[in-house]
Amino acid sequence: MLKGLFIILLFQLIGDIIQKVFLLYFPGPVIGMILLLFFLLLSRNNNLFKNKVKPSLMVVSETLTYYLPLLFVPVGVGVVMHLSYLKNNHFIILIIIFLSTLLTIGITALLMNKLSKKND
Numbered sequence: 001m002l003k004g005l006f007i008i009l010l011f012q013l014i015g016d017i018i019q020k021v022f023l024l025y026f027p028g029p030v031i032g033m034i035l036l037l038f039f040l041l042l043s044r045n046n047n048l049f050k051n052k053v054k055p056s057l058m059v060v061s062e063t064l065t066y067y068l069p070l071l072f073v074p075v076g077v078g079v080v081m082h083l084s085y086l087k088n089n090h091f092i093i094l095i096i097i098f099l100s101t102l103l104t105i106g107i108t109a110l111l112m113n114k115l116s117k118k119n120d
Contacts, residue, residue, distance in 0.1 A: 001059050001063075004058070005060050007036070007056070007057060008036065008061075011033070011035050011036040012028070012033075013032070014031075014032055014035060015027075015028040015029055015031035016031075016032065018031050019031055040054075040057075
């Protein structure tokens with residue numbers, strides 16, 4: 001379990017370093033998560049990492065997933081702290097939520113359409 005936790009934290013550190021060095025506006029942990037995804041995809045076909053990495057990462061990821069709802073508590077506190085801002089700008093926020101939802105649905109539909117044509 002410690003090996004898997006070390007790998008996750010290592011990729012988060014690498015993502016933070018990349019974000020700080022290149023002055024990106026993208027969060028470092030997200031960069032690390034994307035790098036970890038690519039690492040796992042590459043290690044799937046590589047016999048060097050195949051049996052060493054995945055079991056330890058699986059145990060840690062299952063444990064972290066069990067406690068995932070706790071990560072939403074700070075977000076809820078942040079929303080409550082900025083309730084006055086939400087009240088003053090509720091119309092603009094609703095428009096942004098509506099438009100981003102439509103954009104997400106549209107992009108997902110286009111992507112599914114292109115992916116389903118490749119499989120036919």
